[in-house]
Amino acid sequence: MVFTLDEDIEELCISDDDCEETPQQLLQPMVAEHVSKHRRKSSVLEKFPVVAPLNSRRLSISVGDGQRQGIDPKILADFKPVRVLGKGAYGKVVLVKDERTSKLYAMKQLQKAEIIIENDAPHDVSKRVERIFAERTILSQLEHPNVVKLFYTFHDNSRLYLLLQYIPGGELFYHLKERGTLDEDTAAFYAAEISCALKFLHEKGIVYRDLKPENCLLDANGHLVLTDFGLSKKSVDDSDSPSSPEDVSVLHSIIGTPEYCAPEILKGEPYTRNCDWYSLGCLVYDMLVGKPPYTGANHKVILNKIQKEKQGPRIPYYLSDGMKDWLGALLKKDLKKRWDVDRYWAAQSQSQQPQRDRRKKKKAGQERTSPYTSHFVFRKVNWAKIQDGMQQKSEQGPIVPIITNPELAENFDEEFTSLPFEESQQARDIPKSDIFEGFSYKASGSYLEKYF
Numbered sequence: 448m449v450f451t452l453d454e455d456i457e458e459l460c461i462s463d464d465d466c467e468e469t470p471q472q473l474l475q476p477m478v479a480e481h482v483s484k485h486r487r488k489s490s491v492l493e494k495f496p497v498v499a500p501l502n503s504r505r506l507s508i509s510v511g512d513g514q515r516q517g518i519d520p521k522i523l524a525d526f527k528p529v530r531v532l533g534k535g536a537y538g539k540v541v542l543v544k545d546e547r548t549s550k551l552y553a554m555k556q557l558q559k560a561e562i563i564i565e566n567d568a569p570h571d572v573s574k575r576v577e578r579i580f581a582e583r584t585i586l587s588q589l590e591h592p593n594v595v596k597l598f599y600t601f602h603d604n605s606r607l608y609l610l611l612q613y614i615p616g617g618e619l620f621y622h623l624k625e626r627g628t629l630d631e632d633t634a635a636f637y638a639a640e641i642s643c644a645l646k647f648l649h650e651k652g653i654v655y656r657d658l659k660p661e662n663c664l665l666d667a668n669g670h671l672v673l674t675d676f677g678l679s680k681k682s683v684d685d686s687d688s689p690s691s692p693e694d695v696s697v698l699h700s701i702i703g704t705p706e707y708c709a710p711e712i713l714k715g716e717p718y719t720r721n722c723d724w725y726s727l728g729c730l731v732y733d734m735l736v737g738k739p740p741y742t743g744a745n746h747k748v749i750l751n752k753i754q755k756e757k758q759g760p761r762i763p764y765y766l767s768d769g770m771k772d773w774l775g776a777l778l779k780k781d782l783k784k785r786w787d788v789d790r791y792w793a794a795q796s797q798s799q800q801p802q803r804d805r806r807k808k809k810k811a812g813q814e815r816t817s818p819y820t821s822h823f824v825f826r827k828v829n830w831a832k833i834q835d836g837m838q839q840k841s842e843q844g845p846i847v848p849i850i851t852n853p854e855l856a857e858n859f860d861e862e863f864t865s866l867p868f869e870e871s872q873q874a875r876d877i878p879k880s881d882i883f884e885g886f887s888y889k890a891s892g893s894y895l896e897k898y899f
């Protein structure tokens with residue numbers, strides 16, 4: 448499945464003024480103290496109008512509103528707010544406690560008035576609504592140890608609410624601030640857990656598209672959990688052939704954080720699920736070096752920098768040869784030369800390989816056909832254990848968050864936890880809108896029992 452981005456990307460020209468660093472500076476090793484001082488948040492997705500694709504339809508929602516379905520809908524009064532955990536484009540994420548069961552959840556609140564902006568073109572509004580429904584629908588269909596779980600959704604006159612599994616270890620990069628950079632084995636550990644989550648999503652036809660530090664949380668045992676599916680896309684089929692005519696132009700959208708974004712997306716070209724592997728390369732580069740390969744305030748600046756490099760970013764000399772090789776294979780700016788991880792995930796016997804692949808291999812072309820999971824950087828990784836969830840259940844990760852009391856949200860930034868949550872209770876009513884009808888959802892009884 449190939450997607451395109453229809454963002455208003457202006458004509459892009461290479462200008463020296465846009466570049467903030469020389470290649471030499473890029474290659475300099477960074478002292479941990481320096482890195483931690485300079486580590487910053489990647490840019491937050493702004494609310495900006497989007498143009499709906501010609502043939503876009505609102506995602507069909509299989510589960511109706513609670514009342515209509517008789518599913519015992521939740522209401523806001525069922526939950527006591529405990530602390531603010533974070534902020535997003537349309538509202539806050541608040542740690543809440545179920546008044547009846549005392550269970551903790553992360554409640555993502557989205558303000559309807561921020562979504563339905565008066566004077567906005569109707570298709571812009573419907574595009575935003577579509578994304579919100581997509582997050583709810585996609586999450587309700589997923590069950591993976593490295594993907595956040597969704598338990599309930601509901602709405603009232605002013606807001607939409609997603610009741611998510613509370614991930615108490617906070618953002619991975621919160622811990623990185625204290626450490627500066629990670630060693631290669633630790634980075635490979637997180638890379639492997641993210642890879643399993645991405646592979647799982649891709650197999651379900653979902654492109655995540657928003658891999659960035661803020662969306663990588665640590666659970667109580669130090670395992671990585673992906674959150675925020677507000678930009679992910681589910682395709683009708685999961686084929687990856689760019690030549691399929693109905694594939695192109697299907698999904699148009701805006702990507703929020705340019706630093707971790709694949710060049711084809713920044714250029715507004717068709718893209719595939721492979722864009723997630725480029726983002727993983729950027730994220731791991733950031734873990735090891737202290738910043739992503741290309742930084743800049745907007746798409747144009749970053750794209751200028753990418754275009755200056757022939758193949759991909761220069762990788763610091765102090766990384767091992769194995770890590771340089773792995774990063775280089777994922778950070779190829781040309782989609783055709785980038786490692787097609789989904790395709791070459793594990794070793795295949797000769798007979799399993801399509802005729803086409805074998806011919807390519809003989810020609811020793813640019814495309815990498817070696818199995819991803821057997822790469823040298825993953826030599827200490829037990830893939831089977833991650834994939835069946837045993838590692839996440841029975842072993843601790845390399846960074847174990849300190850949690851004396853989960854209600855204290857000790858691993859979240861004070862910038863958020865110090866915010867009064869009362870403030871987050873004020874929101875403008877949108878009484879007469881039925882655009883959000885069908886949003887409410889409750890996970891199955893067995894699912895709820897399994898995870899609580």
Ligand SMILES: Nc1ncnc2c1ncn2[C@@H]1O[C@H](COP(=O)(O)OP(=O)(O)OP(=O)(O)O)[C@@H](O)[C@H]1O
Binds near residue numbers: 491613614617
């Ligand atoms: N399940 C969770 N458990 C704990 N904290 C969470 C959870 N989900 C989100 N957070 C915190 O809240 C922050 C914002 O959440 P999220 O990214 O889902 O919101 P968003 O509105 O989609 O943000 P954005 O506009 O950046 O896409 C996260 O970076 C994280 O720190």
